[in-house]
Amino acid sequence: MDATIRQLGPAIRVLLVLTVITGVLYPLAVWGVGQVAFRDQAAGSLIHRDGQVVGSRLIGQEFTGPRWFHSRPSATGATPYDAMNSYGSNLGPTNPELVKLVRERRAQVAKENGVALSAVPPDAVTASGSGLDPHISPAYARVQLSRVARANQLTPSQVARLVDENTDRPSLGFLGEPGVNVVGVNLALRELRDLVHHNQQARTR
Structure with missing residues (x-):
């Protein structure tokens, strides 16, 4: 049981970090670049x-x-x-x-x-x-x-x-x-x- 908990801890932390990076920071970065460098294209x-x-x-x-x-x-x-x-x-x-x-x-x-x-x-x-x-x-x-x-x-x-x-x-x-x-x-x-x-x-x- 203790070994399972020890393994789950790092896995959950990695999941949270990757969620923040790929689900929040990366989309915000792409949106920001689009608004600054390609505003017309980003607007359709x-x-x-x-x-x-x-x-x-x-x-x-x-x-x-x-x-x-x-x-x-x-x-x-x-x-x-x-x-x-x-x-x-x-x-x-x-x-x-x-x-x-x-x-x-x-x-x-x-x-x-x-x-x-x-x-x-x-x-x-x-x-x-x-x-x-x-x-x-x-x-x-x-x-x-x-x-x-x-x-x-x-x-x-x-x-x-x-x-x-x-x-x-x-x-x-x-x-x-x-x-x-x-x-x-x-x-x-x-x-x-x-x-x-x-x-x-x-x-x-």
Whole structure:
């Protein structure tokens, strides 16, 4: 009995010390570093316009209509890009349901952008693993560029510049692939469109 108590004493002390270190001090240290060195990222990389939060650079949104760059499909259920319901479709590449969806989506993207079926990239017809990815490939952005420029009465070069400015490059120059942030490029698109139209109206007065 005495030997058991002697063994339990150090074990309990180690448990308490490790609980304080890993359960209190370490989380506080990570939180503190985040608030000091990465405040924007720690807060969710939120996007503010006119004092209002309009989105996050980390979570996609659904955009419809010819004026906007469209996001890739989302598999989060009835509400696309539902951050409370993140998941992928879990359908395998040979699943008949997925094959049918991909075929329908490819036809729709090709039709609305006036391109050949072969020009439609994979991310235009498949959801990301999380269902929340805010990025599309530069190839998918190029497919949509003419439609977006025409619908907003802008030149393709103006819209292409916005795409380039909102393209996230690979981390450290080689980790991952370039991705166009759809939320960011659509916000920039709206601001440019409003500015150009405002200037046009000012010149006609």
